[in-house]
Amino acid sequence: MEKNKNSDLDKSNIILMGPSGVGKTYITQILARILDVPIAMCDCTLLTQSGYVGDDVDTVIQKLLVNADGDVDAAQRGIVFLDEFDKISSSLDFESRSFRDVGGRGVQQAFLKLVEGTVVKVKLPGCNGVRVF
Known part of the structure; x- marks a missing residue:
């Protein structure tokens, strides 16, 4: 298989759905290996x-x-596999009548920014500089 690192294809987002144990994680890992990303x-x-x-x-x-x-x-061509993505949700605390947002809406909004193509600054462990992704 010839690998084309200069593909004209736009970035896309894919959702794999299915019950536990059908191989969603495995097929994604194999795909990353085949595509060399x-x-x-x-x-x-x-x-x-x-x-x-x-x-x-x-x-x-x-x-x-x-x-x-x-x-x-290379990272921009890479795959981010989000397991249990359906578990991210906002939850209402009925006693305080407020939204607890630690693992809910704030995480959803951060992912939405990535899906929309927002540029992110990332620090690498053990590296002094910041990389723009």
């Missing part, structure tokens, strides 16, 4: 809004950039 796997149930303890959406992009060996161009 970096991949970042993310369990969305562990994500929090930026500023709280836990991983945030920027951490997912940081993982992708690390897996691309710091190569921004």
Whole structure:
């Protein structure tokens, strides 16, 4: 198979749906290997809004950039696999009548910015500079 790194195809977003155990994660990993692109796997149930303890959406992009060996161009062609994405939701705390947003709406809005193509500044671990992604 000939690999074309200068493809004219636009970035796209894909949703894989299916019950647990059918191979969504596996097929994505195989696809990344065949396409020779970096991949970042993310369990969305562990994500929090930026500023709280836990991983945030920027951490997912940081993982992708690390897996691309710091190569921004390669990372921009990479795959971000969001497992359990359907578990991200806003929840209403009925006692305080306020929205708890630690793992809900704030995470949704951060992902929406990425899907829309927002430029992100990412710090690599052990690196003094910031990379623009």
